[in-house]
Amino acid sequence: MEDNVVIQLKDVSVFQGHNMVINDLQLEIKKGEFVYLIGKTGSGKSSLLKTLYGELPLTKGTGTVVGYDLNALQRKDIPFLRRKLGIVFQDFQLLSDRSVNENLHFVMKATGWKDENEIQQKIADVLTKVGLANKGTKKPYELSGGEQQRVSIARALVNDPELILADEPTGNLDPETSQEIMNLLLDISKSGRSVLFATHDILLYKRFPSRTLTCEQGKITDSAYKVTV
Amino acid sequence: MLNKNHFVSDNTTKRRLQTSSVTVVVSLSLVLFMLALVGWVLLNAKKLSEYYKENIGFQVYLKESASNADVEKLRKELDAAAYVKSAVYKSKEEAAEEMKKETGDDFIAFLGYNPLPVSINVNLRSEYANADSVAWIEKEITADRNVREVVYQKVLVDNVNDNARKIGLIVGFFAFLLIFISLALINNTIRLSIYSKRFLIRTMYLVGATQAFIRKPFIIRGVKIGVVAAIVAFAMLAGFIFIVTRYVPELLVIQEENWLLLLFLGILILGVIISGFSSGLAVRRYLRLKAEDLYF
Numbered sequence: 001m002e003d004n005v006v007i008q009l010k011d012v013s014v015f016q017g018h019n020m021v022i023n024d025l026q027l028e029i030k031k032g033e034f035v036y037l038i039g040k041t042g043s044g045k046s047s048l049l050k051t052l053y054g055e056l057p058l059t060k061g062t063g064t065v066v067g068y069d070l071n072a073l074q075r076k077d078i079p080f081l082r083r084k085l086g087i088v089f090q091d092f093q094l095l096s097d098r099s100v101n102e103n104l105h106f107v108m109k110a111t112g113w114k115d116e117n118e119i120q121q122k123i124a125d126v127l128t129k130v131g132l133a134n135k136g137t138k139k140p141y142e143l144s145g146g147e148q149q150r151v152s153i154a155r156a157l158v159n160d161p162e163l164i165l166a167d168e169p170t171g172n173l174d175p176e177t178s179q180e181i182m183n184l185l186l187d188i189s190k191s192g193r194s195v196l197f198a199t200h201d202i203l204l205y206k207r208f209p210s211r212t213l214t215c216e217q218g219k220i221t222d223s224a225y226k227v228t229v
Numbered sequence: 230m231l232n233k234n235h236f237v238s239d240n241t242t243k244r245r246l247q248t249s250s251v252t253v254v255v256s257l258s259l260v261l262f263m264l265a266l267v268g269w270v271l272l273n274a275k276k277l278s279e280y281y282k283e284n285i286g287f288q289v290y291l292k293e294s295a296s297n298a299d300v301e302k303l304r305k306e307l308d309a310a311a312y313v314k315s316a317v318y319k320s321k322e323e324a325a326e327e328m329k330k331e332t333g334d335d336f337i338a339f340l341g342y343n344p345l346p347v348s349i350n351v352n353l354r355s356e357y358a359n360a361d362s363v364a365w366i367e368k369e370i371t372a373d374r375n376v377r378e379v380v381y382q383k384v385l386v387d388n389v390n391d392n393a394r395k396i397g398l399i400v401g402f403f404a405f406l407l408i409f410i411s412l413a414l415i416n417n418t419i420r421l422s423i424y425s426k427r428f429l430i431r432t433m434y435l436v437g438a439t440q441a442f443i444r445k446p447f448i449i450r451g452v453k454i455g456v457v458a459a460i461v462a463f464a465m466l467a468g469f470i471f472i473v474t475r476y477v478p479e480l481l482v483i484q485e486e487n488w489l490l491l492l493f494l495g496i497l498i499l500g501v502i503i504s505g506f507s508s509g510l511a512v513r514r515y516l517r518l519k520a521e522d523l524y525f
Binding site for chain 2: 053055076078079080082083085087089093094095096097106107109110111155159
């Protein structure tokens with residue numbers, strides 16, 4: 001595998017329970033790419049992402065994500081794979097019982113950060129990046145939806161991941177807030193990280209055009225291999 | 230889902246979380262109290278049966294020909310033997326006095342002499358108070374040339390042993406059953422208390438925390454709960470013993486502080502293990518469930 005490839009899938013099928021939702025998928029995503037994954041609800045976007053972060057096992061085909069062989073993935077490897085990924089969820093998945101700072105602090109402690117100064121430095125750093133520098137002491141429920149999503153993006157950034165998987169990150173947000181989040185993720189991809197952005201928001205990817213994977217009737221069509229308009 | 234606490238103040242949330250700990254502590258301490266009580270009853274039963282066994286003595290009657298020195302020598306030998314708790318000399322006069330009290334007749338005046346022999350009352354240690362041991366002890370003592378006869382209440386010894394064995398079996402069986410039931414109950418209680426945290430556990434796992442890292446704080450909390458519950462249970466037991474011994478003072482005679490300490494250590498260890506282990510297991514269970522299954 002080349003050094004600058006973060007996702008490589010060959011002949012992959014994705015299952016939802018026992019139903020195959022995506023068949024015969026070939027995919028290669030390079031460093032710094034911003035890729036849309038679009039399709040209706042239930043078309044298998046989430047299942048594909050889950051397969052990429054080790055929530056669903058890869059049972060058919062071969063795949064590598066940020067250097068981890070998905071076929072050989074053991075239960076004990078999963079946390080370490082996830083540390084190299086940044087995952088952003090539609091429902092934010094923040095720890096609701098603690099403040100923003102403590103949310104980030106927990107993740108860093110959990111992923112092996114030791115030095116308290118470095119941790120504080122990094123927290124300030126990522127919060128500034130997402131524009132929440134002065135909200136560190138707030139609890140998630142004291143923030144708006146857009147702010148919570150920024151926190152979860154900040155959390156995805158603390159371990160400098162090579163790849164960010166975003167599962168409908170704007171699904172719960174109003175159009176304006178969605179654009180802010182989009183801009184944020186585009187900036188992040190410009191700094192050299194790959195972003196795989198699952199959405200069904202057509203307006204969004206028309207506004208910010210980029211390479212697009214379309215999920216339809218069990219097949220994924222890749223705009224990179226189509227004749228561009 | 231995550232915003233459900235919008236209208237609930239910080240303090241309320243905190244109080245709610247504490248309440249869930251309190252519930253577990255209360256259940257666990259009640260269960261541990263029951264176990265401690267059974268343990269205490271078992272220990273008391275053991276002490277009680279030992280006490281009775283050691284009070285079953287036998288009499289060694291000596292020949293008329295035995296001199297005082299011989300008798301004293303034999304008494305000392307018996308007293309030093311491993312199986313003897315105490316050996317007490319009884320003179321002819323003492324025996325006659327006792328007999329007189331029992332029958333109410335002045336038989337010496339009637340007979341003109343005292344026919345009762347000199348004897349030694351022997352009390353055995355509880356370990357030797359069973360038919361087998363008494364049989365060879367009897368043989369050994371009878372072999373002494375100064376001994377005329379050894380008399381002991383064989384039936385009584387067997388009875389006490391038999392009853393102690395039966396009672397021990399029954400109480401032991403119930404104690405075992407109780408331990409089993411309490412394990413299941415506490416396991417469920419703790420699992421429920423962690424159930425409310427299942428989405429937090431999930432999130433922690435999704436952001437790359439290892440299972441051990443996620444489990445650690447839950448296990449520490451479980452251990453703390455176990456310690457508190459054991460202390461509460463023991464305080465309850467102490468109160469119980471205090472009240473009971475006011476009405477049944479005999480029980481105090483067979484109290485031993487060492488046994489109580491052992492009992493406390495027992496329920497402490499049991500409480501900590503049950504609570505810590507169940508917590509770890511519950512978290513593990515939620516880590517292994519698929520995300521969809523968490524909503525049920």
